Amino acid sequence: MTLLAVERIKLFSTRSPWWxxxxxxxxTCGFTALIxxxxxxxxxxxxxxxxxASNFGLMVILVMxxxxxxxxxRFGTIRATFQAVPNRTAVLLAKTGVVALLAGVVGEVVAFASWGIGKVMRPSADLALNSAADWRHVAGVGLVFAVGAVxxxxxxxxxxxxxxxxxxxxxxxLLVETLLSALPTVGEKIQPWLPFNAASNFMLMGGTPPPGASVVSQPYGPWGALAYFTGVAAAGLVITIVVANRRDA
Incomplete structure (x- = not known):
């Protein structure tokens, strides 16, 4: 718990997370209002x-x-952290957990704020959350933001x-996955296995996609898409921990 508190303090002591x-x-809300x-x-x-427009917010969360x-x-504080806590795995897991939790909360706020904007601007539209798919489209944004942060x-x-x-x-x-999906012959085969495409499909599968959005045929369902995206993030985190324990800070 102490390590989590330290990581929380370090995260919020800078301006970048707030911005x-x-x-x-x-x-996200601006584009939602425009759409x-x-x-x-x-x-x-x-x-x-x-x-x-949640994908735009996701890009900002990735930066954060x-x-x-x-x-x-950049400022060398990671060295002091590793000296104070030699267990680098614990440090990285604590940092990842704090950032992922914050990203998930931001995702939920962004998602329900966007949904609220739609309700206000189009009161006659059917925006009721009547099905599991409707709830996944909205509440699932926080899950994607959290995994993306990892x-x-x-x-x-x-x-x-x-x-x-x-x-x-x-x-x-924003670019590589689009280019890979556009490749002749192989593009359609590899598109379902691109991580951010899987994340997008988790939020959009099950219903009529918005204008400009594409949901390709998947070998898995929406929750399988989230599981795949989570697996890619988890694999990246494991590789990171192994590398961080072997190299100098």
Missing amino acids: CMLAALAV TGTSGDDYPVSVQTTQF AALAVTTEY LAVAVGTLVRHTAGAVTLLLVWA
Whole structure:
């Protein structure tokens, strides 16, 4: 518990988490308002529509999670931490847990705020959470944010440089996966196994996707998609812990 408290204090003692949380909320809710406000009869507002912009918030959360560890490497505080607590595995697990919990809470706030915006702007639309799929579309955003934060911490610890870690995460999520999915012949086969695509499908599968969103045929259901995304993040964290225990701080 002491180690968790230390990691919480270190995280909130810098400005970047606060700015990232505000940015995630502003960007997601702003795009949700824009999408909802410009929707017409051809694309009626649905529960899924209110969550389409959550991917933008996820990108901000990835940056926040990466900064949580790369900032320590930048200023050398990670060395003091490892000296005070020689068990590096415990340190990294505590840091990951704190960041993932914060990301999950932000995800839930962002998701229900976006849903609320849809209810206010389109009171006549059917936005009731009547099914398990509806609840997954909204409440599932927090789970994706939390798992994404685990993956971002792992990448940040491996790379140790803010620019490199943030670039790798954003380029992979926003560009590389799109390019790989567009490859002739093999694109459709590998698309279901791209981690951020799996995360997106967890939030969107089961219903009519919002305009511009694509849900490809998956060899697994929505919860299988989340399990796969979680498995990738967990594998990255295990590799990170092994590497961190073998190299100098």
